[in-house]
Each structure stands twice: as C-alpha cells, then as structure tokens.
Amino acid sequence: MSLTQFAKRFESAASLLSIAGRTLLGLETNPVPGEWTHITKVDPEGEKRLPLLFPSYLSHTSAVSVGGSQDVTDENTEQTFELLTDSGVTAFHEPSEATHVTEKTRDHANFLAVPEVLNGDSESLVGTLGKGIDYVREDLGPEILEQKTGLPLSEFLGDRAGDFVAGMMMDEAVFEAYIIMNVDSAAAREANVTEEDLLSPQEAKERALAAQHHLESEIIYLEYSGTFGGDEAVEMLEAIDDGVTWSQIWYGGGLDNSENAQRVLDAGADAVVVGDAFHRVAELEAELFDRAREEFDGDASAEQLQSWVDETVDIEDSEAVNYLSTIPEVTEPEQRAIEYLAAGLEFGLAVADVAEELSDPTPSEIRTAVSDRQFAVESTFRAIPGADANGMVEEFAGGLLADHFDLEMPERAVAAHFGIDL
Incomplete structure (x- = not known):
C-alpha cells in the first residue's frame, strides 16, 4: 500500500469513527x-x-x-x-x-x-x-x-x-x-x-x-x-x-x-x-464614580459605599442587575450588584486618592506608589478562581494613574478599556 493510499484510508476511517461517535453512540465530540x-x-x-x-x-x-x-x-x-x-x-x-x-x-x-x-x-x-x-x-x-x-x-x-x-x-x-x-x-x-x-x-x-x-x-x-x-x-x-x-x-x-x-x-x-x-454596567459605574467623588472626601469604606449605592441607584432596574440576572447560576443579583458596584467605586476612589498624593510622577514612582498601597479590592479579586489578584490590582491602578498623568506606560493601554476616568 502506498503512502497516499494509506493516508486516504486513515482519513476515511477517522471521519467514519467521528460520525459514528456523535450519532450512533451519542458521544460528546463537540469541542464547545x-x-x-x-x-x-x-x-x-x-x-x-x-x-x-x-x-x-x-x-x-x-x-x-x-x-x-x-x-x-x-x-x-x-x-x-x-x-x-x-x-x-x-x-x-x-x-x-x-x-x-x-x-x-x-x-x-x-x-x-x-x-x-x-x-x-x-x-x-x-x-x-x-x-x-x-x-x-x-x-x-x-x-x-x-x-x-x-x-x-x-x-x-x-x-x-x-x-x-x-x-x-x-x-x-x-x-x-x-x-x-x-x-x-x-x-x-x-x-x-x-x-x-x-x-x-x-x-x-x-x-x-x-x-x-x-x-x-x-x-x-x-x-x-x-x-x-x-x-x-x-x-x-x-x-x-x-x-x-x-x-x-x-x-x-x-x-x-x-x-x-x-x-x-x-x-x-x-x-x-x-x-x-455588560458594557452598560461600565457606563453606570462611571456615572456613579463621578458622583461618589463629590459625596466622599478621600477613601470611603465598603459598607459606606454599599449603603450609598443602595440609596442612590434603583438597583432592581440597574444595568448591573440587568446583566447579572441573565446568568442562571447567579442568585440574588441585586445584592451582588450592590457589592460589585461599591467595590469598584472603592477601588477607583482609592486610586484617585493616590493621584492626589503624587505630583508630576515618573512611571517608576507610580509603580512604587501602587505597590506601597493596600487596595481592598485585592481580596475581592483573590476570590476569583485562576485570577492574578495582585497583578490585576497593580496593572489596573497603574494604568489609571498613567492615563491621568499622561505617561507612556504599558499599563495605560489597560486603562483605555475602563469606563472610569480619574
């Protein structure tokens, strides 16, 4: 048997096995x-x-x-x-x-x-x-x-x-x-x-x-x-x-x-x-961030922000709940939405507070300021399976600061995708 004939027979047999597996045997062969x-x-x-x-x-x-x-x-x-x-x-x-x-x-x-x-x-x-x-x-x-x-x-x-x-x-x-x-x-x-x-x-x-x-x-x-x-x-x-x-x-x-x-x-x-x-959640978060900066001077606790979000937003009809409620596995989407919106605001306000402490910083000074700061959101990210909590916090915070101070840093490209702008 020539190599060409062998290749043809092998390909035909493989195709037949695949069809039989997913039709006659009912095997799950779909890669999705x-x-x-x-x-x-x-x-x-x-x-x-x-x-x-x-x-x-x-x-x-x-x-x-x-x-x-x-x-x-x-x-x-x-x-x-x-x-x-x-x-x-x-x-x-x-x-x-x-x-x-x-x-x-x-x-x-x-x-x-x-x-x-x-x-x-x-x-x-x-x-x-x-x-x-x-x-x-x-x-x-x-x-x-x-x-x-x-x-x-x-x-x-x-x-x-x-x-x-x-x-x-x-x-x-x-x-x-x-x-x-x-x-x-x-x-x-x-x-x-x-x-x-x-x-x-x-x-x-x-x-x-x-x-x-x-x-x-x-x-x-x-x-x-x-x-x-x-x-x-x-x-x-x-x-x-x-x-x-x-x-x-x-x-x-x-x-x-x-x-x-x-x-x-x-x-x-x-x-x-x-x-x-999902993308409309970012619009809501950006709107709330601007309002929260006027409401809170400097840092605000998660509890304060959760109460404020609950009072400020019609949470049942909010974009955050609209998205989360489409996920069958999510229970109590309203409470999740309040927690996530508050945590995002807490992180954004903390980064804005760092920005106020800096004056014409270099990229190195931004990275140092971010690494020296403890951001509460890191514990939130740490609960996500497979996530690089520390890496995300440093990249997100550094990107927002780089964008704010108009510095050329790789992290700045990250900030371009966020709704929040310092």
Missing part, C-alpha cells in the same frame, strides 16, 4: 463545552468600556467571546485578551476580520470562532472566510512558522508552509452558523440580510440541519442583535432544537432580565449570549 449556559460578548471597540470590577462580573459567566465589528483592531483585541487572561476567565476569539487574528490572540484564546451566516449572501458564508484563509496562507501562516521555528520555512516550502498553517487553524477552529433575524442590526447590514432573507421556523430548522451535517458547524447561533425575539424566537429555537443534536444552540439579542434568558433556554437554547447589557 455543553455545560456552557451563558456567554458574555466583550467588544474591544473604544466606545464599549469595561467596569473596573469586570473580573468579578465575568467570574459568573461560562465564557467570554472577544470581537466586534466597529473600530476593532489587532492591537485593542490583544489588549482585551491580556486583560481577560489575567482575570482567569475562559475566552475565545470571534474576529470580524482576519487581520484581528495574531499570534498573541491565538496564544490567549481558548479557540477561534469563525462566523458564517446561513441566511445572508454568499460573501457572508464563504467570501469572508476565503479572504481570511488567504490572509493566513500569505501573511500570518509564514510569520507563525518563522516565529515558532526560528527558520524562514516559507523560503524552502513555498505556499505549502502557508497551506499547512491555514489547514491547521481551520481544523482547530470552531464554526458559528448564524441565523440573523433583525434586519435593522449592524450584523444584518454586514451580511446583507434583508426582509426577504428572514426565515420561518421550519426554514431555520432546515438551515441548521445543513450547518450541522454539511458544514459541521459546532454552534448554531440565532441572532436578534440588540432586540429580544420574543414568541418568534421561542418558536424558532424549538424548531431548531427539534432537528439539531450535535451542534450547540446559542441565542443572542436583547437579553437583560432573568425571565427572558430562562425563556430561551427552556425553548432549546444551550446558552444565551449577552453583550450590550
């Missing part, structure tokens, strides 16, 4: 964990800020999806991944452009999620993917091989070097098959989804089956993008769930309370995806 019930979308875009206590909020989510469609670059994507890695959260990359994928993002991301739109035009299904593969073959692939081996392998192997990396990355990637049902959304505009492209529940089920059996998409994603799909979404999910057995079913769009989140989970979604509600 079935226990995930809540995904938080974190957008690197400058306008989409993070609350200062984002590690605590994200400690309750199953995983974080990093990506966005506007003002996203490879640089701010790398910064976002570095922040999330320190916080101990599981994060994967859903790029809107191939150039957002770098060696750093690959190192940080749990996996690469490639979107493909089932009811858009052909560009949104294969055109964008083709451009991405071409970028990997021509640019990223040879660069990765050279960095890993220290040798200019593309000079010896030619296009085969890029083909190897492109094939490896596509084999490792997870594919998200989108069904977009909000024609007024940015996602619909990008995929050219119009009223004529909207699907009935039966059509959605058929597209989902094609995605599972032909495209082998690990995720079927029903996307209403910014608005809740209501009864229509429930009916769509029930139909998709009736057909799909291997792919994970995700729902995203307009979720900001526990009732709607549970409703789509009960209808067949394996996980809910929440993005806007």
Whole structure:
C-alpha cells in the first residue's frame, strides 16, 4: 500500500469513527463545552468600556467571546485578551476580520470562532472566510512558522508552509452558523440580510440541519442583535432544537432580565449570549464614580459605599442587575450588584486618592506608589478562581494613574478599556 493510499484510508476511517461517535453512540465530540449556559460578548471597540470590577462580573459567566465589528483592531483585541487572561476567565476569539487574528490572540484564546451566516449572501458564508484563509496562507501562516521555528520555512516550502498553517487553524477552529433575524442590526447590514432573507421556523430548522451535517458547524447561533425575539424566537429555537443534536444552540439579542434568558433556554437554547447589557454596567459605574467623588472626601469604606449605592441607584432596574440576572447560576443579583458596584467605586476612589498624593510622577514612582498601597479590592479579586489578584490590582491602578498623568506606560493601554476616568 502506498503512502497516499494509506493516508486516504486513515482519513476515511477517522471521519467514519467521528460520525459514528456523535450519532450512533451519542458521544460528546463537540469541542464547545455543553455545560456552557451563558456567554458574555466583550467588544474591544473604544466606545464599549469595561467596569473596573469586570473580573468579578465575568467570574459568573461560562465564557467570554472577544470581537466586534466597529473600530476593532489587532492591537485593542490583544489588549482585551491580556486583560481577560489575567482575570482567569475562559475566552475565545470571534474576529470580524482576519487581520484581528495574531499570534498573541491565538496564544490567549481558548479557540477561534469563525462566523458564517446561513441566511445572508454568499460573501457572508464563504467570501469572508476565503479572504481570511488567504490572509493566513500569505501573511500570518509564514510569520507563525518563522516565529515558532526560528527558520524562514516559507523560503524552502513555498505556499505549502502557508497551506499547512491555514489547514491547521481551520481544523482547530470552531464554526458559528448564524441565523440573523433583525434586519435593522449592524450584523444584518454586514451580511446583507434583508426582509426577504428572514426565515420561518421550519426554514431555520432546515438551515441548521445543513450547518450541522454539511458544514459541521459546532454552534448554531440565532441572532436578534440588540432586540429580544420574543414568541418568534421561542418558536424558532424549538424548531431548531427539534432537528439539531450535535451542534450547540446559542441565542443572542436583547437579553437583560432573568425571565427572558430562562425563556430561551427552556425553548432549546444551550446558552444565551449577552453583550450590550455588560458594557452598560461600565457606563453606570462611571456615572456613579463621578458622583461618589463629590459625596466622599478621600477613601470611603465598603459598607459606606454599599449603603450609598443602595440609596442612590434603583438597583432592581440597574444595568448591573440587568446583566447579572441573565446568568442562571447567579442568585440574588441585586445584592451582588450592590457589592460589585461599591467595590469598584472603592477601588477607583482609592486610586484617585493616590493621584492626589503624587505630583508630576515618573512611571517608576507610580509603580512604587501602587505597590506601597493596600487596595481592598485585592481580596475581592483573590476570590476569583485562576485570577492574578495582585497583578490585576497593580496593572489596573497603574494604568489609571498613567492615563491621568499622561505617561507612556504599558499599563495605560489597560486603562483605555475602563469606563472610569480619574
């Protein structure tokens, strides 16, 4: 038997075993964990800020999806991944452009999620993917091989070097098959989804089956993008769930309370995806920080701030509760919200107090001032599994101070992602 014949038989046998495992034997071969019930979308875009206590909020989510469609670059994507890695959260990359994928993002991301739109035009299904593969073959692939081996392998192997990396990355990637049902959304505009492209529940089920059996998409994603799909979404999910057995079913769009989140989970979604509600927490925190600086002179205790937040904010209707209540595992989201908002304010006020003690500092003096100061939030971060509590405190505080004093420090890039500004 020739090597070529052996390779063909081996590949055929492996494919048959994979199909048998996930259909006849019911084995869990999908690389996307079935226990995930809540995904938080974190957008690197400058306008989409993070609350200062984002590690605590994200400690309750199953995983974080990093990506966005506007003002996203490879640089701010790398910064976002570095922040999330320190916080101990599981994060994967859903790029809107191939150039957002770098060696750093690959190192940080749990996996690469490639979107493909089932009811858009052909560009949104294969055109964008083709451009991405071409970028990997021509640019990223040879660069990765050279960095890993220290040798200019593309000079010896030619296009085969890029083909190897492109094939490896596509084999490792997870594919998200989108069904977009909000024609007024940015996602619909990008995929050219119009009223004529909207699907009935039966059509959605058929597209989902094609995605599972032909495209082998690990995720079927029903996307209403910014608005809740209501009864229509429930009916769509029930139909998709009736057909799909291997792919994970995700729902995203307009979720900001526990009732709607549970409703789509009960209808067949394996996980809910929440993005806007999370970023709006940063807006609330920034607003409260400005008010707290006027209310409190210098440091304030956690107890003082919790009482003040409870009195100042309509907590049941707050952005913090809206986000936390979409996570099935979170009990008493109102109390959690008060604790997290107060802890974030306490940290911000303490850093502002350090800023008042400094005058035209150097980067070294900022780092010394931060390391000499005991920040109460460190104990909060220490309770998060896998988080580098001390490292996060020094990086966050140093970044806020560097930004305040207009100093060029690596930490300053971190501060650019926070809603709070000293």
